[in-house]
Amino acid sequence: MTLNKGSLFSMSDEPAVSTQDRLRKRRQNINVLFRRDSELRGKLAIYFGAILIILATVSLTLFLVWQGLRLFLFDGVNPLHFIFSNDWNPGDSAHPTYGAFPMIFGSFAITFLSALIATPISIGTALFMSEISRKWGNKALRPVIEILVGIPSVVYGLIGLTLIIPFIAHHGGGIGYGLLPGMIVVGLMIMPTITSIAADALQSIPQELKSASYALGATRWQTIYKVIIPAALPSLLTAVVLGMARAFGEALAVQMVIGNVTDIPHSMVNPAATLTTIITLHMGNTTSGSAFNHALWSLGLILLIMSYIFILIIRYLSRRSKVL
Amino acid sequence: MQTLVDVKEVYSTEGLSLWYDKKQALKDVNVSIFEKQVTAIIGPSGCGKSTFLKTLNRMVELEPKITIKGRISYRGNNLYDKHYPVEQLRHRVGMVFQKANPFPKSIYNNIAFGPRLRGIKNKQLLNEIVERSLKQAALWDEVRDKLNQDANRLSGGQQQRLCLARCLAVDPDVILMDEPTSALDPIATAKVEELVHQLKQQYSIIIVTHNMEQAKRVSDQTAFFLNGELIEQRKTSELFAKPFHKETADYISGRFG
Structure with a gap:
C-alpha cells in the first residue's frame, strides 16, 4: 500500500524522472516479485524444516537400533544376559562378558x-x-x-x-x-x-x-x-x-x-x-x-x-x- | 423502617470505605441486611456492588493493595477485627460466583469439600449431607446416578446449582450471590431464582444482580449503589414503585447503566 502511494506521488509531482526515482521503482518491482513468491518460499522453508526434523529423528532411531542390535546379531550375546547379568568385562580379550x-x-x-x-x-x-x-x-x-x-x-x-x-x-x-x-x-x-x-x-x-x-x-x-x-x-x-x-x-x-x-x-x-x-x-x-x-x-x-x-x-x- | 423492628439484622455496616490501591471503590456505605430475607444489590457496572459483596465474607482481602475503613458487623461482631477468625466466617457465609466454578473433582467430592474442611469424616454423615444439599439445590434428581462423575461435565446451569449445593453443604447462615445467573440461559435462570425463593425460608441471601427484573422478582430489600456510594436501600416494592432519589429513578427506568 505504502509503496503504491510512493510511486503515485513521485509520478505526479516530478515529471522528470531522476536516477533516484528509477532506482526506487526498480526496488518496488523487486519487492513485488518477492512478495508474490514469499508465500511459496515460506511454505517451502517450513515444510523443509518439518521434514528434516522427522527424517533426522527416524534415521537416528534406525541407526541406533541397527548399531545397538549388532552385539546380539553378530557377536552372539544373549540379550537377556546383557540386560540381567552383572559380569561386565567386554575389554577382556580372552573371555569378554557383557552383563550390563x-x-x-x-x-x-x-x-x-x-x-x-x-x-x-x-x-x-x-x-x-x-x-x-x-x-x-x-x-x-x-x-x-x-x-x-x-x-x-x-x-x-x-x-x-x-x-x-x-x-x-x-x-x-x-x-x-x-x-x-x-x-x-x-x-x-x-x-x-x-x-x-x-x-x-x-x-x-x-x-x-x-x-x-x-x-x-x-x-x-x-x-x-x-x-x-x-x-x-x-x-x-x-x-x-x-x-x-x-x-x-x-x-x-x-x-x-x-x-x-x-x-x-x-x-x-x-x-x-x-x-x-x-x-x-x-x-x-x-x-x-x-x-x-x-x-x-x-x-x-x-x-x-x-x-x-x-x-x-x-x-x-x-x-x-x-x-x- | 417501622415494619422491620422485629426483623433481626445479620449485617450492618457503618461508614464502610474501601480503596483498591488509590482508587476508592466504596464510599461511606451504611447498609443493614436482614435475616431470612433476600437483599438485592443493583447498580451499573463498576459501582462497587461486587466489591461490597466481597467485603461481607472478607474475600476482598485476596485482592492486592486494599485499604478498608469503617465497620462491618456480622451478628454483632466486627468482621475486620484483627482476631476475627476469617475461616469460621466463611463457614457461616457461603458464596456463589458469577461464573460456575466447580472443582475438577467428582460431584460428590465437590459437595463434600466444605464438610470435610470442617473435619467431618463419617461416610454416612457425608452421604446424608451430599444428598440433602443436592436436594436443596434441586439437583438431586438429575445427578443421583452419577455422583462420581466429573462435575465439569454438567451443563452450565447444573454447575451453578452444584456450586449452590456446595455452599449449602456447610449449612451456612448467609449466602452471597455475585450475579449468579449472568452466564445462564433463561430456563436455568428461572430455576436458580426459584431456588432463591425457597432458600430464604432458612437463609439470609444477598444477591448482586445486573438484572432489575430479577431484583424485583426475587428480593425483599433492594440496595442501589452508584459510584461506590449507597444511594438508597428500601423494600423492593417501594424502591421500584417510588424511588426517593433521582439517580435511582433514572437507573431503574433504564436511563443509564
Whole structure:
C-alpha cells in the first residue's frame, strides 16, 4: 500500500524522472516479485524444516537400533544376559562378558534418587512462586532458576567433585564416590527443570477455583493441598518425569562423581556406574566394529528406548490433564 | 423502617470505605441486611456492588493493595477485627460466583469439600449431607446416578446449582450471590431464582444482580449503589414503585447503566 502511494506521488509531482526515482521503482518491482513468491518460499522453508526434523529423528532411531542390535546379531550375546547379568568385562580379550545390569541399575537408581530429592524442593519452590509470593517469585526466583538451567553440566560435576566428594569422604563415606554424590549433583541439576514447569502448571490454575476454596472457609494450605495440587497433578507429574528424563540422560556430571565401577553398589557411597557414564568413558577407546564397541551401542539403545518410554509417559499424562 | 423492628439484622455496616490501591471503590456505605430475607444489590457496572459483596465474607482481602475503613458487623461482631477468625466466617457465609466454578473433582467430592474442611469424616454423615444439599439445590434428581462423575461435565446451569449445593453443604447462615445467573440461559435462570425463593425460608441471601427484573422478582430489600456510594436501600416494592432519589429513578427506568 505504502509503496503504491510512493510511486503515485513521485509520478505526479516530478515529471522528470531522476536516477533516484528509477532506482526506487526498480526496488518496488523487486519487492513485488518477492512478495508474490514469499508465500511459496515460506511454505517451502517450513515444510523443509518439518521434514528434516522427522527424517533426522527416524534415521537416528534406525541407526541406533541397527548399531545397538549388532552385539546380539553378530557377536552372539544373549540379550537377556546383557540386560540381567552383572559380569561386565567386554575389554577382556580372552573371555569378554557383557552383563550390563549394573549400569542399568545405576541409571535407574540415579534417576529415582535424584527425583526423590528434587521433587519436594522443586514443587515447594513452585508453590512459593505461584501461591505464596507471586510477585517476588516471578521477579527474583524465576531468573535465578533460568540461570540454574543454563549452567553447563560440567560445572555441576566440578562442584560435586571438589566440594561434595571430599565432604562425604571426610564424614565416613569411603572415598566419597558413588550414588550419593551423583544423586545430589543430578538432583540439583533437574531441580530448576522441575521447578519451572511446575510453576507454570500451578500458575495456570484458574483463580476461580482458588476463590471457591477460600469462600468455603479453606485456609491457604488447605486450598493448596486439596484444590491446587490435585488440579495440577498431571502437569506436576509431567514436570517430574521430564526431570527424570534429564537425569537418566545426564552423563558428564554423573561421570565425575559416581566412580565408574561396574558393580552393583552395596551402599550409597560405593562407586557405581550408569549407562551414560560407561558410554562416555569407553567410546573413544574402542575400535569400531569390535564387540566392545557394539556393546556400548547397545547401552545407547537402552537409553533411547528409555527416553521413548519417558516421552510416552509424558504424553499419557498430558492427555489425561486435558480430560480433567 | 417501622415494619422491620422485629426483623433481626445479620449485617450492618457503618461508614464502610474501601480503596483498591488509590482508587476508592466504596464510599461511606451504611447498609443493614436482614435475616431470612433476600437483599438485592443493583447498580451499573463498576459501582462497587461486587466489591461490597466481597467485603461481607472478607474475600476482598485476596485482592492486592486494599485499604478498608469503617465497620462491618456480622451478628454483632466486627468482621475486620484483627482476631476475627476469617475461616469460621466463611463457614457461616457461603458464596456463589458469577461464573460456575466447580472443582475438577467428582460431584460428590465437590459437595463434600466444605464438610470435610470442617473435619467431618463419617461416610454416612457425608452421604446424608451430599444428598440433602443436592436436594436443596434441586439437583438431586438429575445427578443421583452419577455422583462420581466429573462435575465439569454438567451443563452450565447444573454447575451453578452444584456450586449452590456446595455452599449449602456447610449449612451456612448467609449466602452471597455475585450475579449468579449472568452466564445462564433463561430456563436455568428461572430455576436458580426459584431456588432463591425457597432458600430464604432458612437463609439470609444477598444477591448482586445486573438484572432489575430479577431484583424485583426475587428480593425483599433492594440496595442501589452508584459510584461506590449507597444511594438508597428500601423494600423492593417501594424502591421500584417510588424511588426517593433521582439517580435511582433514572437507573431503574433504564436511563443509564
